[in-house]
Amino acid sequence: MGADTKKGAVHIIDIEGRSAAEIADSLRTLIERGALRPGDALPPVRTLAEHLGVNRNTAVSAYRQLMNAGVVITLGRGGTRVAGGAAVAQEGFAADTALRDIGTGNPDPARIPDPSHALASIARRPVLYGEPVIDPDLARWAQDWMSADLPPEIPMHLTVTSGAGDAVERLLAQALTRDDAVALEDPCFLTSIHTVRVAGYRPVPVPIDDEGMTVEGLRAALDHGVRAVICTPRAQNPTGASLSERRAAELRAVLRDHPYVLVIEDDHYSLLSQLPYHSLIGPEHRRWALVRSVSKFLGPDMCLAVTASDPETADRLAMRLTPGTTWVSHLLQRLVRALATDPEITAGIRAAGQHYAARNAAFAELLTTEGIPTSAGDGLNVWVPLTAPARAVSEQLMRRGWLARPGDEFALGGGEASDHLRLTVHDLDDDDLQKLAADLGASVRAVRR
Known part of the structure; x- marks a missing residue:
């Protein structure tokens, strides 16, 4: 039957x-x-x-x-x-809405550098099949960028991919098979959730707090048999949490007994961050990768990420980047290097990071005044704790003209994410920030009534 x-x-x-x-x-x-x-x-x-x-x-x-x-x-x-085809929420602007979208997760387009001047300087001879997949000038810049934050005694090899998501997907594919367990932060970056689920790996949630991944959460995930750990050392999306020096040392101590578990650090905010970089990667760890994309400070259309990793991981990753078919365009590599070494542009990147931090802090202060105590972490977004279900609050915000993103879209294991909103507010002026804070306070009160 x-x-x-x-x-x-x-x-x-x-x-x-x-x-x-x-x-x-x-x-x-x-x-x-x-x-x-x-x-x-x-x-x-x-x-x-x-x-x-x-x-x-x-x-x-x-x-x-x-x-x-x-x-x-x-x-x-x-x-x-x-599940339908869109079971995992996606980052970016919502299509076809008349509401003010405050859930995009996007950088401010006005603070993305104009590449037109640099474009004129990168045209050189064509690159042919069989040549090195990394442009030599980019390699020299990336070597300095990555090695400055890694222990000098760790052998480091570089790989260039089409963005951080591409790097993480390839890193997992060269190390895991279907149904292998992967430790993910909970709440988690949407792209990581999507990557793990589509590939058929088993996500194991690791709770985070203001200092990043919790020690007990990582220990439990390792006891569960995870073969890879994906961690955001700074500006964790959606919460804005960053690893403290103390927490990073505690996590390295836990990982010391698991040197062959692949540790992937996605330092997506890098040059924009207002906080120092603290790493899970200890000098004795054997399988690791530090991924830094340029999309947050040079724009989402700059699909390029640099990965520093141990030699074996680099060799396996390079096999998945066949010259002439899946390499990253050398024109794009040259453009990234030209922009990232221009003093005026790098000064603008630093100013953009300071702007995001200042606007988020101002909004958090307004929310606290409205009776919603909020701390602004690092990154493009503000993680807002509520005293009411976030989806009900977001519905109230829609009636007031705002399109917000509820925290449960980022959740793996439930928990407190369902009582949070992730808001992107750095491009709002002072009047709009005050209006949004007032509307959010009114929405919470309406739901609680």
Whole structure:
């Protein structure tokens, strides 16, 4: 007998298996063949366990495997449903909205350097197949940039990729296989969630606080058997947290017993950051990568990131960047180097970082005055703690003309993210900052009533 494929119906007849892996594989097959479609409800855990004659925890584990892979989503009392194509939220502007979008996560376009002058200086002879994939001038600049923040005794090799997301995806692919566990910050950067789920890895949430990843959270993830750890040392997205010197030392001590776990540091904010860089990577760690993209300070369209890594990781990563097919354009590499070494532009980058910090701090102060105590971390955004559910507050903000981003979009394990908003406000003038703070205060009060 076939499964009922009516939209929204509960499907159970064709689900098979005795173990969690077998049940998850059966459900995945039904989804891939179209018997279960996006939005369709899965049977309640208890019903499925009784139907298959298995322990309830086995059914829970099967659903968790599918949820971690992004195949299904859990909606609380709404049950578990097949995920659609947009199960993971995406960064950037919302399309087709008349509301003032304060959830973009974008840098201020007015503070992105104009590349037109530098473009005229980068035209040289064509680059042909078989030549080095890294432009020599960029390599020299990147060597200085990366080595300044790494222990001198660590052997370091450089790789250039098409942005940080591309680097992380390739780094994981050269080290992991499907269903391997990966430690992710919780709440987490949307691109990292998407990368891990699409590849079929198992995300293991590591809570963070004002000093970054928690020690107990990382220790628990390592006990869980993670084969890779992705960490943001500064300006963590969405929270703005940065590793303190003390916390970084504690985390390095935990990792000392796991030298072959791949540690990926995504220092995306780098030149804009107002805080020093503190690293998880100790001198004895064997598998590591520090990734720095240029998109936050040279613009999202500058799809280039520099990765410093141990020699073995670099060799494996280079195999996935075949010259002439997946290398990063040498024209783009030359442009990045020209911009990043121009004194006027680098001064502008420093000024942009100071501007973002000042505007976020001003907004946090206004919110505190409105009865919403907020601290501005580092980065482009402000992570706002609420005393009411964030989605309900964001709905109230929509009625007042604002489009906000609720924190649960960034959550892996739930927790406090559902009571937070991530707001991008650095491009608002003083009047708009005051209006938004007042509207947010009114929205929270309306929800609490």
